[in-house]
Amino acid sequence: MDQPYESTAHADHEHKPHGWRRWVFATNHKDIGTMYLIFAGVMFFLGGAAAMAIRAQLFKSGMELFDPGVYNSLVTMHALLMIFGAVMPAWVGLANWMIPMQIGAPDMALPRLNNLSFWILPFAGTLLVSSFFVPGGAPAGGWTMYPPLMEQFGASFPMVVFAIHLLGISSILGAINIVVTIMNLRAPGMSLLRMPLFVWAWLITAYLLIAVMPVLAGAVTMLLTDHFFGTSFFNAAGGGSPVMFMHIFWFFGHPEVYILILPAFGVISEIIPTFSRKPLFGYEAMVYATASIAFLSFIVWGHHMFTVGMPVAAQLFFMLSTMLIAVPTGVKVFNWTATMWRGSLSFEPPMLFAVAFLFLFTIGGFSGLMLALVPADYQYHGTYFVVAHFHYVLVPGAVFAIIGAIYYWLPKWSGRMYDMRLAKWHFWLSVISVNVLFFPQHFLGLAGMPRRIADYAPQFTDWNMVSSIGGFVFGASQLLFPYIIWRCVRAGKPAEARPWDGARGLEWELPSPAPYHSWQTPPSEAMLAHGAEH
Amino acid sequence: MPLLRIVICPNCSLSVRGALVFFSSACALSLGIGAVFALFGLWPVLPAAGLEMILLGWALHESLARRHTTQTLTITDADVSVESRDRSSSRQVVFQRHWAQVKLSCPASRLHPSRLTIESRGRRCEVGGFLTEEERRGLALRLRRLIGRMNESPPLAVGR
Numbered sequence: 225m226d227q228p229y230e231s232t233a234h235a236d237h238e239h240k241p242h243g244w245r246r247w248v249f250a251t252n253h254k255d256i257g258t259m260y261l262i263f264a265g266v267m268f269f270l271g272g273a274a275a276m277a278i279r280a281q282l283f284k285s286g287m288e289l290f291d292p293g294v295y296n297s298l299v300t301m302h303a304l305l306m307i308f309g310a311v312m313p314a315w316v317g318l319a320n321w322m323i324p325m326q327i328g329a330p331d332m333a334l335p336r337l338n339n340l341s342f343w344i345l346p347f348a349g350t351l352l353v354s355s356f357f358v359p360g361g362a363p364a365g366g367w368t369m370y371p372p373l374m375e376q377f378g379a380s381f382p383m384v385v386f387a388i389h390l391l392g393i394s395s396i397l398g399a400i401n402i403v404v405t406i407m408n409l410r411a412p413g414m415s416l417l418r419m420p421l422f423v424w425a426w427l428i429t430a431y432l433l434i435a436v437m438p439v440l441a442g443a444v445t446m447l448l449t450d451h452f453f454g455t456s457f458f459n460a461a462g463g464g465s466p467v468m469f470m471h472i473f474w475f476f477g478h479p480e481v482y483i484l485i486l487p488a489f490g491v492i493s494e495i496i497p498t499f500s501r502k503p504l505f506g507y508e509a510m511v512y513a514t515a516s517i518a519f520l521s522f523i524v525w526g527h528h529m530f531t532v533g534m535p536v537a538a539q540l541f542f543m544l545s546t547m548l549i550a551v552p553t554g555v556k557v558f559n560w561t562a563t564m565w566r567g568s569l570s571f572e573p574p575m576l577f578a579v580a581f582l583f584l585f586t587i588g589g590f591s592g593l594m595l596a597l598v599p600a601d602y603q604y605h606g607t608y609f610v611v612a613h614f615h616y617v618l619v620p621g622a623v624f625a626i627i628g629a630i631y632y633w634l635p636k637w638s639g640r641m642y643d644m645r646l647a648k649w650h651f652w653l654s655v656i657s658v659n660v661l662f663f664p665q666h667f668l669g670l671a672g673m674p675r676r677i678a679d680y681a682p683q684f685t686d687w688n689m690v691s692s693i694g695g696f697v698f699g700a701s702q703l704l705f706p707y708i709i710w711r712c713v714r715a716g717k718p719a720e721a722r723p724w725d726g727a728r729g730l731e732w733e734l735p736s737p738a739p740y741h742s743w744q745t746p747p748s749e750a751m752l753a754h755g756a757e758h
Numbered sequence: 759m760p761l762l763r764i765v766i767c768p769n770c771s772l773s774v775r776g777a778l779v780f781f782s783s784a785c786a787l788s789l790g791i792g793a794v795f796a797l798f799g800l801w802p803v804l805p806a807a808g809l810e811m812i813l814l815g816w817a818l819h820e821s822l823a824r825r826h827t828t829q830t831l832t833i834t835d836a837d838v839s840v841e842s843r844d845r846s847s848s849r850q851v852v853f854q855r856h857w858a859q860v861k862l863s864c865p866a867s868r869l870h871p872s873r874l875t876i877e878s879r880g881r882r883c884e885v886g887g888f889l890t891e892e893e894r895r896g897l898a899l900r901l902r903r904l905i906g907r908m909n910e911s912p913p914l915a916v917g918r
Binding site: 337396400431434435439468 | 792802810814821822824
């Protein structure tokens with residue numbers, strides 16, 4: 225018989241369940257972080273499969289692998305899966321793993337909410353993917369979901385809207401948990417300006433998420449009510465305006481781009497100092513630059529829609545505000561470069577991905593500046609130049625940063641080292657093929673090839689073939705990544721607590737693998753001071 | 759009568775004022791955006807923002823509730839009392855010091871936290887559930903010195 229127990233309740237997350245319960249009822253930040261990353265990996269490969277199908281269709285002019293409707297569905301689902309299914313959950317997974325370790329907290333502030341925010345995702349992802357299998361197929365209106373086109377897809381339309389709602393709810397719950405954890409569970413002595421840049425980047429990202437997710441929720445809800453309940457928010461026949469949807473969507477959409485890339489800035493700010501064996505150059509400037517980028521993201525949405533016919537004054541405003549983003553971004557690129565300057569550099573896989581990020585993200589930034597120029601944008605709008613631009617930002621930008629982060633922290637998570645040689649193969653194959661894949665798309669766009677078409681004029685064939693070959697190699701080379709992780713976890717050599725000799729920060733004071741509950745003892749002042757030598 | 763009091767509470771890095779400032783700024787931004795869209799007739803953004811702010815307020819409130827959690831252990835020559843307080847309730851458990859014993863149960867795995875209890879005559883009370891592992895182990899050592907084993911009542915002056 226149990227003894228009478230007169231107690232304050234002991235939080236359940238402090239006991240490690242076994243078997244499937246460990247995952248279904250998980251409240252530990254590391255378990256939930258792992259689940260987020262696995263989910264993101266599955267979505268990455270599903271979205272990648274859609275990308276392979278797209279590149280196969282575009283391999284040469286006149287290919288008829290899919291009819292145009294299916295092709296447009298593949299384009300739409302590729303974007304939705306990659307943005308909402310892969311990159312965002314991957315960042316939340318990394319936040320779950322690293323933020324408590326980096327701020328000296330035992331766990332996330334609201335562990336049960338954390339469980340809920342993850343477990344919404346598989347249902348949302350399933351709903352999204354299963355829209356392929358309903359009559360009429362998946363929506364083919366692009367990830368921007370512009371009405372009235374978006375409303376013309378049968379049963380899959382409400383499925384995708386509900387999936388977006390669920391994914392948004394999950395993001396909001398995750399963001400709220402991250403904000404509260406950073407604000408309330410920092411170890412004594414961990415002041416805001418001592419926090420690692422990854423934590424800072426996530427604090428600002430979470431704030432952005434909290435600000436813009438209701439806008440997306442409202443927008444897709446209005447699409448739904450226009451379609452099923454006879455409202456006319458965006459229905460021109462009823463007095464609404466489809467252009468208003470573009471405004472509301474891009475008011476969400478542009479900060480969303482920064483939601484995808486700001487955590488990458490944080491990761492790169494962790495990796496470069498480690499492998500340069502120097503403190504980060506201009507820590508405070510990096511914090512303020514990140515905050516400035518976040519602020520500016522609210523006032524630039526119009527540059528996505530210069531061609532709708534907005535007043536010249538508005539075009540000027542959006543052009544200039546967009547160009548202004550180059551200033552804080554330039555500060556960041558300068559500071560990363562200055563950190564490497566005269567550093568004792570070594571090029572392990574995380575650093576290779578970080579350096580590739582630095583070069584290739586900057587290319588994406590420059591093409592973004594070109595697109596910010598109104599007269600130029602009138603030429604580039606709706607062409608493959610735009611596709612090349614945002615893929616340079618999101619693939620060698622966000623995706624490379626996620627891969628670099630996993631290579632950076634995997635020894636800490638697993639307690640084992642991965643195969644460096646294979647990881648370098650993964651890097652070189654990825655970095656060469658990603659350029660073969662996306663760089664020719666600049667030429668195609670400048671030559672006038674429109675985006676979102678299932679077939680094209682024969683003069684675009686050569687560069688499309690090159691691009692597709694790059695795509696296939698890039699896709700195949702990503703299969704190395706789960707294999708490297710699997711081999712590391714199964715049979716990697718034991719890793720030291722600080723596998724990278726230049727690594728600073730609280731997470732490296734913990735043993736490898738990190739204990740089930742991080743920081744059962746608050747970090748000492750000496751550890752905090754060492755970690756804060758940014 | 760010799761008396762020793764130990765008050766333990768969890769760590770919070772956010773003050774109530776800081777939380778209010780943060781929450782107000784988030785509300786101003788999110789509801790402000792919703793209000794501007796409502797002015798243009800796109801009112802469904804506003805309730806979504808409102809719901810989200812309610813959730814954020816709840817999350818901050820729950821997390822700040824840690825501040826109200828305290829446990830006060832009072833040890834006299836005769837008794838050991840544990841008073842547990844949270845935001846809404848307070849309860850006190852009193853043990854006879856002579857029969858009380860301090861137990862630190864080891865976790866099943868070295869990665870799991872321990873649990874510290876004071877037990878006597880079939881009753882037990884957990885203390886320091888919110889403490890970190892080393893703090894809890896330190897508290898256990900101190901309590902053992904003060905309370906002693908069963909059938910022991912060391913002078914309180916020794917444990918000070």
